Amino acid sequence: MRIVMKFGGSSLASADLIKHCASIVKQHAENNEIVVVCSASGDTTDDLLALVETARRGRGEEVERRLSTLEQKHLNLLDAVTDDRIREETSETLKQWLRELRRATLGILYLREATPRSTDYVVSFGERFSTLVMAAALNSYGLKAQYLDGGEAGIVTDSNFGGATPLIEVTRLNVRRRIGRMLDEGVTPTVTGFIATNEEGVTTTLGRGGSDYTATILASSLPADEVWLWSDVDGLMTANPKLIADAVVIKKLSYNEAIEMALFGAKGLHPRALEPVMAAQIPVKIKNTFNPSAEGTLISESTEKTDKPVKAVLLVNDTAMLTVRGPSMVGEPGTAAKILETLYRAGVNVMMISQSISESSISLVIKRSALNKAVTALEKALLGTRIVAAVEPEEDIVVIAVVGEGMKGTPGVASRVFGAVASKGINVKMIAQGSSELNISFAVKESDGIEAVKAIHSEYQLGKT
Ligand code: ASP
Numbered sequence: 448m449r450i451v452m453k454f455g456g457s458s459l460a461s462a463d464l465i466k467h468c469a470s471i472v473k474q475h476a477e478n479n480e481i482v483v484v485c486s487a488s489g490d491t492t493d494d495l496l497a498l499v500e501t502a503r504r505g506r507g508e509e510v511e512r513r514l515s516t517l518e519q520k521h522l523n524l525l526d527a528v529t530d531d532r533i534r535e536e537t538s539e540t541l542k543q544w545l546r547e548l549r550r551a552t553l554g555i556l557y558l559r560e561a562t563p564r565s566t567d568y569v570v571s572f573g574e575r576f577s578t579l580v581m582a583a584a585l586n587s588y589g590l591k592a593q594y595l596d597g598g599e600a601g602i603v604t605d606s607n608f609g610g611a612t613p614l615i616e617v618t619r620l621n622v623r624r625r626i627g628r629m630l631d632e633g634v635t636p637t638v639t640g641f642i643a644t645n646e647e648g649v650t651t652t653l654g655r656g657g658s659d660y661t662a663t664i665l666a667s668s669l670p671a672d673e674v675w676l677w678s679d680v681d682g683l684m685t686a687n688p689k690l691i692a693d694a695v696v697i698k699k700l701s702y703n704e705a706i707e708m709a710l711f712g713a714k715g716l717h718p719r720a721l722e723p724v725m726a727a728q729i730p731v732k733i734k735n736t737f738n739p740s741a742e743g744t745l746i747s748e749s750t751e752k753t754d755k756p757v758k759a760v761l762l763v764n765d766t767a768m769l770t771v772r773g774p775s776m777v778g779e780p781g782t783a784a785k786i787l788e789t790l791y792r793a794g795v796n797v798m799m800i801s802q803s804i805s806e807s808s809i810s811l812v813i814k815r816s817a818l819n820k821a822v823t824a825l826e827k828a829l830l831g832t833r834i835v836a837a838v839e840p841e842e843d844i845v846v847i848a849v850v851g852e853g854m855k856g857t858p859g860v861a862s863r864v865f866g867a868v869a870s871k872g873i874n875v876k877m878i879a880q881g882s883s884e885l886n887i888s889f890a891v892k893e894s895d896g897i898e899a900v901k902a903i904h905s906e907y908q909l910g911k912t
């Protein structure tokens with residue numbers, strides 16, 4: 448089989464862990480062609496973003512401290528994972544890149560200005576370093592690993608720095624040619640996650656958590672038979688195990704269910720990562736480097752056949768609700784458009800919308816951090832008009848999302864879900880269900896959130912039995 452294996456940051460956080468991941472690759476490379484994709488080691492991406500911020504504020508001493516911590520950390524990692532021959536070859540490259548990182552950071556420090564483009568450049572070193580170290584570890588284990596950054600692997604994006612979109616057709620051609628050839632020659636391509644280049648060869652990034660996306664882009668381009676996303680959890684779970692003690696790993700999910708869960712912030716998935724593999728019907732496994740023999744979660748076309756229409760219950764924190772009311776909104780075309788347009792112009796992302804058939808109010812859920820901005824924008828834009836009478840914010844709201852493909856066309860899911868919630872005396876503030884019927888989302892008071900998740904989780908007996 449041809450497998451793209453991506454290793455997350457927490458699986459690469461120390462020299463021992465990197466060696467462990469290299470041994471996993473080695474073991475599977477005996478009978479398969481493996482493409483390796485690496486995230487930055489541990490919290491390096493956060494550290495690099497903090498470095499940029501420190502430089503932008505002109506704090507020279509702190510910049511120096513942060514740079515030397517990053518330098519030392521990666522020199523030590525390389526030192527600890529390689530044999531002498533490979534260490535010598537690689538450490539020159541690593542030192543060269545550390546100098547480049549230093550120069551870029553000092554540029555930001557002197558100008559006191561960081562653009563999205565320069566930030567991407569600085570942040571990209573996290574994946575460069577970790578992937579170089581991983582390639583060295585693989586070579587020390589006797590594989591023929593070849594380091595490639597995302598651009599060298601063939602991933603070309605637009606110039607939307609900080610969250611670039613791949614130009615998929617040209618990417619496919621490039622990847623197939625470059626990575627395909629290496630696999631034919633028995634080489635193990637070892638590719639930086641998260642980073643790519645635009646058409647001019649300038650470094651871009653795919654957005655936080657983008658290494659998953661790198662893996663699925665490569666897999667769909669080659670094509671590969673499977674993608675394995677190695678992280679520090681056994682798989683996607685029926686609920687957050689920190690909140691629900693008996694939550695269990697979901698063995699099998701459809702792409703649509705997994706996308707739905709990713710959108711609601713389930714751990715370990717970039718929201719767009721499943722797009723390329725879904726089109727190509729390549730299965731994705733979520734696996735745990737700390738428990739490699741566990742089966743993990745399999746994401747593919749088909750979902751697990753169970754008698755349970757509901758697969759998972761998710762709690763989305765840090766949200767707020769906004770209700771816009773006004774008797775004159777009834778039958779007035781364009782009200783919703785005006786509200787959404789105003790929020791769009793203010794840069795506020797709307798997560799959930801609902802309007803009752805009476806049309807006298809519209810409720811929206813947004814990120815809590817955007818509440819002030821949203822209310823200000825709506826007051827300025829709408830309260831003067833005769834249409835809207837009030838903009839009512841509610842700050843202490845959480846959203847519960849109930850996900851499962853089997854909900855489609857199964858009557859009575861809503862009544863069971865809300866029956867379970869009502870039996871705990873919890874008041875539901877707002878409800879939305881997309882016509883895909885893949886999820887029901889509703890808002891409750893923050894203090895009721897965990898209790899509501901518990902009620903639904905046990906109503907559908909999703910936990911250990
Ligand atoms: N290192 C990047 C991040 O932390 C990308 C990734 O981990 O997937 O967001």
Ligand code: MG
Pocket residue numbers: 455456486487489492656
């Ligand atoms: Mg990471």
